[in-house]
Amino acid sequence: MYYQEDYQGEFSISIYKQHHSLGDGVTCMNYHIGMGDTFDNDCLIKLRPVPFLKRLLVRLTFLLYVPRVAMKFLSARPEKHILQSGDRKLSGRKISATSGDILFKDVKEASRHKGVTINDFITSCLAQGLKEYFILKGDKDRKSVNIVIPANLRFGHYGSWEKVKFENKFAPVPLVIPLSETLEESFRTVPKVTRLLREHFIDIYCTYACTYYFTMFAPYFVLDWFLMQSTKPYTLAFSNTPGLLKPILVEGKPSKKMQFYFIPSGLAGMGLACISYCDYFKITLTTDDTIMTDPQVLLDLIELNIRKCYVQQQTIVES
Numbered sequence: 630m631y632y633q634e635d636y637q638g639e640f641s642i643s644i645y646k647q648h649h650s651l652g653d654g655v656t657c658m659n660y661h662i663g664m665g666d667t668f669d670n671d672c673l674i675k676l677r678p679v680p681f682l683k684r685l686l687v688r689l690t691f692l693l694y695v696p697r698v699a700m701k702f703l704s705a706r707p708e709k710h711i712l713q714s715g716d717r718k719l720s721g722r723k724i725s726a727t728s729g730d731i732l733f734k735d736v737k738e739a740s741r742h743k744g745v746t747i748n749d750f751i752t753s754c755l756a757q758g759l760k761e762y763f764i765l766k767g768d769k770d771r772k773s774v775n776i777v778i779p780a781n782l783r784f785g786h787y788g789s790w791e792k793v794k795f796e797n798k799f800a801p802v803p804l805v806i807p808l809s810e811t812l813e814e815s816f817r818t819v820p821k822v823t824r825l826l827r828e829h830f831i832d833i834y835c836t837y838a839c840t841y842y843f844t845m846f847a848p849y850f851v852l853d854w855f856l857m858q859s860t861k862p863y864t865l866a867f868s869n870t871p872g873l874l875k876p877i878l879v880e881g882k883p884s885k886k887m888q889f890y891f892i893p894s895g896l897a898g899m900g901l902a903c904i905s906y907c908d909y910f911k912i913t914l915t916t917d918d919t920i921m922t923d924p925q926v927l928l929d930l931i932e933l934n935i936r937k938c939y940v941q942q943q944t945i946v947e948s
Contacts, residue, residue, distance in 0.1 A: 630643065631643070641882075649891060652794075652796060653779070653781075653796070653798060653799050654781075654868070654870035654871070654904075655676070655798070656795055658673060658871070659786060660795075661877065661887075662877050663793060665877030665879055665884075666877075666879065666880065666881065668789060669877065670788065671874070672873045672874055672875050673874070674872070674874055676786065678784065683830075688834070690831070691831060695835060697832065698832055698836050699839075701832075708862065708864065710774075711768055712865075712899070712920055712921060713864045713920075716861075717861060718919065719896065719917040720918055723892060723915055724915075724916060724924060725914060725916070726913065726924035726929075727912075727913050728912040728928055728932045730886065731909065731932065731936070732910070733905045733909055735939040736751075736935065739938040739941075742941075745820050748823065749816075749819060749823050750938070752778075752806065753816045753820070754934035754938070755867065756815050757815045757930075757931075757934050758927060758930035758931035758933075759774055759927070760815075762926065762927045762930055772807065772808055773805050775803065775805055775862050775864055776803075776804055777801045777802065777804070777867075777897065778823075778869075779802070780801075781799055782833065783798055798837070799837070800836035800837035800840065801836065802826055802833060803862075803863065804823065805822065807822065812934055812938070856895040857895050859895065860893070860895030860897045865898070866897045867900075868891060868901070869903040869904075870889070870905075872887060873887075876907050885907070885909075887906040888911040888913055889904055891915060898916060898917045899914070900915045901913075902915070913928075
């Protein structure tokens with residue numbers, strides 16, 4: 630961890646680096662508020678509750694869904710386009726891009742106006758940004774991309790600092806995201822795909838359980854081979870982390886904003902990360918330099934789509 634006081638004359642800045650295997654977004658946010666003067670649960674965005682009977686049923690029957698989940702991963706085939714060679718050979722050199730300060734209230738209002746969740750809203754803007762990037766690079770016919778999204782398997786927060794654990798409780802969900810000609814069309818087509826994250830909870834839990842026990846008992850060389858093969862088909866990994874609703878206080882001083890960057894495991898090679906934190910919504914893109922050398926161009930297109938929707942919503946309200 631790196632800490633600097635008097636950043637730009639009036640702020641303090643903290644830079645924290647960890648391996649993703651140590652903890653997921655929920656762990657990190659709970660750990661983060663534990664750095665404050667008090668452990669304030671009201672800072673955290675509430676997790677969607679899952680009824681006890683549904684959790685019990687999922688745990689008792691998930692083995693029945695192993696073949697379907699296995700086929701979903703094994704049947705995925707690498708695409709071939711400007712961001713995916715089909716047989717990825719990564720250099721390990723990473724470059725990144727960062728969005729401007731987007732107001733979180735603007736994101737919420739724009740997604741409400743479109744009638745979609747915030748996650749569907751951002752994914753739709755991502756899809757359209759990718760379409761525009763492909764067109765800029767001369768590929769006008771690209772109709773879809775393979776992405777993977779980590780789906781949360783939490784049933785609640787820890788509740789106190791003493792109970793916080795460094796752990797991962799999510800499962801990767803493969804999706805084929807359509808690339809539409811217009812942003813409005815993206816808002817019609819993309820949510821039809823991303824709703825699988827909400828409707829197929831048992832598949833997500835099955836993926837998590839299989840991964841958990843597979844990594845516990847399988848030898849390393851098998852795990853390494855499986856990781857490389859299972860991540861090869863995907864153009865990017867996309868993570869939307871729920872941050873904090875209000876600042877934490879450190880020696881009485883409030884936190885302002887947060888952004889994070891993540892490097893996907895295996896051969897995914899590109900990681901798009903979003904986080905809502907108090908008043909702001911930040912997006913970052915990290916990529917291997919063999920995949921692209923201009924990540925800021927793609928990120929600017931995604932951010933522009935988000936801002937377009939808010940301006941459009943404001944124009945309708947004012948008229």
